[in-house]
Amino acid sequence: MTKAASPVSSPVSWRALLAPGLATLVALAILLGLGTWQLQRKAWKEGLMAQIQARAYAAEPGAIVPEAEWGRWQPADDEFRRVRITGTFLQDFETPVYGLAPGAPGHSAMQGYYLMTPLRLQDGAIVMVNRGIVPMELKDPASRPESWPTGETTITGLVRAPEERNMFTPADDPARKSWFTRDPQAIAKAHGLERVAPFYVEADATPNPGGWPKGGQTRLELPNNHLQYAVTWYGLALTLVGVFTAFVWRRLHPSEA
Template structure:
């Protein structure tokens, strides 16, 4: 029976350690790549927000637009609000409980866009308490193009019958209102004051997590720890 040398006994663990080390380092590099992508995305968003408003894309262009192309684009548009149809999206803002007021705006072409006119406090939920902000006739406003908000498993069910929503899903809201030519996006109105002061525009919050650097450190740290564990394991192995 042939005895196995210590170096041969370490071969299997060494190969396994090497493969795991390569995998962990690869995950760390991938997170660094994701970090560069996320920083580029955030820079693009802030650049679009800060840019002067441009005319809203024509209705004919809407079907071909993707969120990557239009999200947070600063635009200007003119139309007439239908204040009889209003969706309240529950959304705390600046530590106050309240709602985002989403109202259909009809363009001169007949196309419709859901506009987030801004935030109102809980005590101003009734439109009659803020009627001064319902500007009659044609209005021109500027704001940011937004994609429909997605729902997560913890989001409460909407209650369209009461005009209460928990997601800023402009497509679902447009369908509930029976809009036939609704845009596949919505507009967050800028913080331009309105008569009476409510709703308050400028409610856009950039809440995109960027934890890739910490994830990268975690993977690289695990890779380094793995090498340390293997070194201790190899050092403590019997030499004969």
């Protein structure tokens, strides 16, 4: 007697696939959402890079935001803008902030100190200037007496927002002149300075007397790997579809599998 052929599928088989199917749909939605979010981040990053390039490479440097508007200052509206300011450095309040200067291609970064120095403008207001970096051994101003400009000085550079702290940033210790963040307001408070801008100006690469400090340390290139990340997430989503399809086929065709 010939045996009847087994049905390809049954209601029980389909019910057994319900839970895995729902889990797969949730995971697929998450993966597709992450891929789409990376594409959105890519568009945002490209817009930000275009904005930075337009501000930083302006043909002529502009003026800083007037003191009357400092209370409403926002980094998104002004950071990386090329400006020119004139005033007198308050050398006694020079503040060395530990940092790493990006190295040239093929060279490692240089450890040193960024020299945050108040520049008193002609109207009495103060803008903190990051004059540039010096190596570790030149932290003490006495080791580089020729580095100071005399009299009224004009600085061209980029407007920068206060450096943000994170969980790995050591605490500043003004009493020991130990600083780890380029924060103009915190530095001004430690020195008892008033009428200080909420931003600072990062001096360009114009040489300083004696060769130090070295300005122009701002890196204008931003990492933009979002397309690669998006392709990864979409690739995982496609792989998930393939794996689930194979899983369903094996469950519905156990003899062929």
